[in-house]
Amino acid sequence: MKKTVLALLTATMAFSSVTMASDVKIMTKVSGGKTAGEHKAFVQVIEKNTGMDVSMVKPGGSYDQVVLTTLASGEKYDLIYSTSKQLEYFIKQKAIMPMNDLIAKSPILSDRNRISQEELDVISRDGKIYGIPNKFEGGTMPVVRADWLEELGMKDPATLDQWYNFFKAAKTKYGAYGISTKGLYDIQPFMSAVGVKAGYVMIDGKRTVPYATDAAAPVYDWFAKLYKEGLLDPNFASNSSSDMTKLFLSDQTATVTYWDAFVGLYNNIRTNQDPKTTFRAKGLAGVPGPDGKIMMRRGDSSIWVIPANARKPENAIKFLEFWHSEPGYLLGTLGIEGIDYNVVDGKYVLTETGKEHGLDHGAPRVTSRNWVNPFGSLPGVDEAEAIVLKHASLEVLPAEWSKTKKILQKYAYRAMLGKVTGAEAVKAMRKDLAKSKLID
CATH class of the missing domain: 3.40.190.10 (Periplasmic binding protein-like II)
Structure with a gap:
C-alpha cells in the first residue's frame, strides 16, 4: 500500500520542497507558491522564520484522495491541510490527534485575538480541538x-x-x-x-x-x-x-x-x-x-490537522505559530518579498507578479481580527464579511x-x-x- 501512495504522490505532484531529513513534513493544497520556483522561495521564508528544515509537498490532481490514501497507508506527515467537512471521517478512523494540550502551551495559538473561539468551535468535537484554521472562511x-x-x-x-x-x-x-x-x-x-x-x-x-x-x-x-x-x-x-x-x-x-x-x-x-x-x-x-x-x-473551514502518526507534532506547532503571526500573515497574503512585493521607503509595493497573484498565497483573509493588510481591504469586502459573520x-x-x-x-x-x-x-x-x- 505504501508503494501505491508514493506512486500516487509522484504522479500527481505539482511541485514541492522536500528535504530528506526535514524537521517538519507538511502536505498543503492552497498555501504555498503559485509556481515551482515561487514555492521553493515560499518554503525558504518559512525556514528563515522558524529555524527548521521544511518539507512542503503540494500535490496536484485529486487532493482529497491523496490525503485519504496517505493517511490510510501510514505515510508520515507532521501536518496536513484539509477542511472541516473531512473531520468526522478522520476522527472516526482515529487518523488525527486532538490538539488541546499543544494549543494550550502556545501563547500564539491560544490567543483568541488571533484565532477566535468561534473558529475553534467549528473544528472541535466533544471538547477536543482537532485542527487549527488556515484562514478566515467567508x-x-x-x-x-x-x-x-x-x-x-x-x-x-x-x-x-x-x-x-x-x-x-x-x-x-x-x-x-x-x-x-x-x-x-x-x-x-x-x-x-x-x-x-x-x-x-x-x-x-x-x-x-x-x-x-x-x-x-x-x-x-x-x-x-x-x-x-x-x-x-x-x-x-x-x-x-x-x-x-x-x-x-x-x-x-x-x-x-x-x-x-x-x-x-x-x-x-x-x-x-x-x-x-x-x-x-x-x-x-x-x-x-x-x-x-x-x-x-458559511464556507467549510480550511484547517491544518496533525496526523496520529506524526513524527514531530511539536514542530507542526512551530509552523502554525509562524503562520498565525505577522510574518506568516504577510506570506499567506502578499507572498514573498522580492517576488510578489517590495518595501520601498517603508511602503509596500506589489510587483507585476504580485498583482497577478491577487494577495492570495493560501490565506487571503487571516483569522486575526487585529492584523491590517498593508494594502487594506478591497472595496465592499468588509461590509460583506460583516453580513456573513452576523448571519451565516x-x-x-x-x-x-x-x-x-x-x-x-x-x-x-x-x-x-x-x-x-x-x-x-x-x-x-x-x-x-x-x-x-x-x-x-
Whole structure:
C-alpha cells in the first residue's frame, strides 16, 4: 500500500520542497507558491522564520484522495491541510490527534485575538480541538449591482417581492438578467425567506433535508416565475462560477450568488479596467424568514490537522505559530518579498507578479481580527464579511450528501424551469430520498 501512495504522490505532484531529513513534513493544497520556483522561495521564508528544515509537498490532481490514501497507508506527515467537512471521517478512523494540550502551551495559538473561539468551535468535537484554521472562511451571498440599485432609486431588497421588483427593473432598464446562479449554489439567501436551511438538519435524532420539504416549494415556484419572465439566467443549471462572473462583469446580470470576498474582487477588476467606471458591487443579506431570522451559508473551514502518526507534532506547532503571526500573515497574503512585493521607503509595493497573484498565497483573509493588510481591504469586502459573520452558519453535509444533492438538483431544476410545481418537486424529492435511505 505504501508503494501505491508514493506512486500516487509522484504522479500527481505539482511541485514541492522536500528535504530528506526535514524537521517538519507538511502536505498543503492552497498555501504555498503559485509556481515551482515561487514555492521553493515560499518554503525558504518559512525556514528563515522558524529555524527548521521544511518539507512542503503540494500535490496536484485529486487532493482529497491523496490525503485519504496517505493517511490510510501510514505515510508520515507532521501536518496536513484539509477542511472541516473531512473531520468526522478522520476522527472516526482515529487518523488525527486532538490538539488541546499543544494549543494550550502556545501563547500564539491560544490567543483568541488571533484565532477566535468561534473558529475553534467549528473544528472541535466533544471538547477536543482537532485542527487549527488556515484562514478566515467567508460565506456566499447575493452580490448586486449597487450602482444600478441607486440609479433605479431602489432600496436594498429585503423580501422576495422586493428582489423580484429589482430584477424586473434591471431587465427593463439595462436589458440584463435579474439573477444568475450556479445551480442551487447558492439559493440559500432566498430559501431563508421560508426558514429553510440547506444540507441536512437533525430533528429528534432523524435526518431531514429541508430543501425537500413543503416549506421550500414556494421558493422553487418563485424561481419558476423569474425564469418564465426572463429574469433568471436560463443557463443557471449548467453554469460554472466563471460563467456567473463573466455575466456580472459584463453588465449582463444584476445579481450573482457568490462568496463575500468576490465583492471586492469584482470591484477591483472593473476599476482596473476603467478607473472612471460607475460599476459598484455590493453584498447583501438573505431574506428574513417567518421568525425574522436570516439563514446564509458559511464556507467549510480550511484547517491544518496533525496526523496520529506524526513524527514531530511539536514542530507542526512551530509552523502554525509562524503562520498565525505577522510574518506568516504577510506570506499567506502578499507572498514573498522580492517576488510578489517590495518595501520601498517603508511602503509596500506589489510587483507585476504580485498583482497577478491577487494577495492570495493560501490565506487571503487571516483569522486575526487585529492584523491590517498593508494594502487594506478591497472595496465592499468588509461590509460583506460583516453580513456573513452576523448571519451565516455551516451546512451539515455528511458523506451521503453527494447522492442527496443529485436528487435535489434533478427535481429542483424541473420546478425552477416551470416543468413541475414546487409542491410536486419536493414530493418527488422525498420519495427518492426515502427510497435511497438518505432521510429517516
